[in-house]
Amino acid sequence: MKALVFHGPKDLRYESFADPKISQDRSLIIQVQKCSICGSDLHMYHGDRIALFDYSKPMAHFCTGHETIGEVVEVGKAVTTHKVGDRILVAGGSGCGLCKRCLKGEINLCEGNTRGQPSTAYGISPGLNGGHAQYMEVPFADTGAAKIPDGVTDEQAILLTDALATGYYGVKMANVKPGDSVAVIGQGPVGLMAAEAALAVGAARVYCIDMQASRLKLAAKFGGIPLTPDQARERIMHDTNGIGVDAVIEAVGVGPTLKQAAMMLRFGGSMSILGILQKGTELPLQIMQAKSLRVHAGIAGIANLWEELIPLVQGGRIKGEGIFTHHLSLSEGAEAFRLFDAREDGVIKTLITP
Template identity: 50%
Template sequence: MKALVFKGSRNIVYDSFPDPTLEAASDILIAVKACSICGSDLHIYHGDRIGPHDYSKAMPAFCVGHETIGEVLEVGAAVKQHRVGDRVMVSPGVGCGHCPPCLRGQIAHCHQPRMAGAFGTHLGLNGGQADYFRVPHADLIARTIPDGVSNDQALLLTDALSTAYFGVKGAQLAPGEIAVVIGLGPVGLLAVECCYALGAERVYGIDPVAHRRDLAQALGAISLSPDEAMPIIKQQTQGLGADCVIEAVGLEATISQAFKLVRVGGRVSVLGIAQQGAVLPMAYVQMKNISLFTGVASVVNTWSELIPLLQQGRIKAGNMFSHRYSLADGAQAYAKFDARGDDTLKMMMIP
């Protein structure tokens, strides 16, 4: 098969790679119909560190990508929920379904954690930016795409939309409250939609890029640049600040801004992958009695609530894919995404 293969920092190439095969009775094999690039894929692309994994170090070549939808080609003998020909979406985090974290619904913290296309072949799971993709524990981490959910929406459900919803729920947003979203990339924009779907009275969106602020404004947000956010939000909340803030960047500066914008006793949800050396202003957090939520979404746990919201039109998740490429042009897609041009939001690739 052909796939996007990581061969070192800024060296993801479209290349031949061994076809995946069923390795366990709980596996399915899918033909990939669409895949996309996540912001966290750029950390791999840059040769950064994600948790214990340092992508600047030499490692075996592996297929990248963890946002994937496809059609089932083969089904393991123990699989009960899928049939050949089914259209499926796949969670990026792979859980065994039996260990204590999985049984608590914390699939992202499985005792045998694996993430498609993130850790390399030494953990035995290649990614979905490829012609074909092996899905382990398929009854747990893959779901038939339901009626009323488009391919674009299903692809967003594999990570970006689920992460946004996870963060908004973690912020404990209540109907009638005021929310702030910092960082208006795909996750931040989807968080704006989720805030309104869950009853926010007002949502502020903050980003330095005017095009992204325009997209947030089209979703109903009051869009602000980082420099003007503090005085305007303080003035419009009578000096109190927002009830909750969702941070979708991961930089120390934006995390610090989140704590400054939230009211006393408010909640901050940090979704951005925290960069090396990012420090929390703990004395400030403590003195304001701020509740902090952060973590990694167990994607499959969001689907039961998100799918009805999509089917009912309360969340539309539209216009998130600014560019569409052939998988053969995946190297160019990564370079374009990495350049972060004003018109760049999210990349879809089709094998």
């Protein structure tokens, strides 16, 4: 098959790659129909780190991509919920479905890795190839994939594989309640989806903070209050009588924005950190303690969130409209990465067709 293959930082190649095979009974194979690039993929692109993986060091080649939908073309013997011909969305990360944490509905905390099983995100390491390819193996398919539901568009299905689920996870972890004031720092796809989700669950005001005009424009369309970083603190303090917001969702993951998040929260407020943190990123511990803040940093258990999210999408409460600004073919994958990284041409997110 053809795939987009990671050879190293800024070196992605569209080339032939071994066809995926059913490696265990609970796997299936999809023919990829659409896939996209996540902001976190840029950490590979830059040679940074994602969790344990350090992309500045040489590693075996693999297919990138963890936001994928496709048609099932082959199923393993133990797969019960999918059959050949089904169109499915695949969660960006997979849990084993069998361990104590997975059974409790916490697949992001899967113990599988400690048992040597490939329960991790797709397309971030040679351990599990991703969906920037014509075909992809989906291990633990009953746990980490679902039929594309009625009333959900292909673009929304792709958003459900990561950006929307992660944004919503940020909203939940920041403990957003009806009537709350919320700030979302960073209006990339995840931040934008966090803003739309916060409004969907009843936030009264959502301040959307970013430097880029095209992103702020879309944030305003979602019902957010668009602010540049320079405007943000003054406006928020003015609107909240100097108290600060109830919740902040931080979708950048660098020291200055984490500090900004702590500064704009009220005493006792909650922050969730969605940006992928790098080694040495500083947390504003003093402010966190002085203001008794609750802070959560984590990776979403994507498939666990679908039960709540899919009806919100089907009911039109969350639309994700306008997130996909650019459509490219997989053969243009390297260019898609370059464009997304350079933030050229008002790009918010690219949709890729193999």
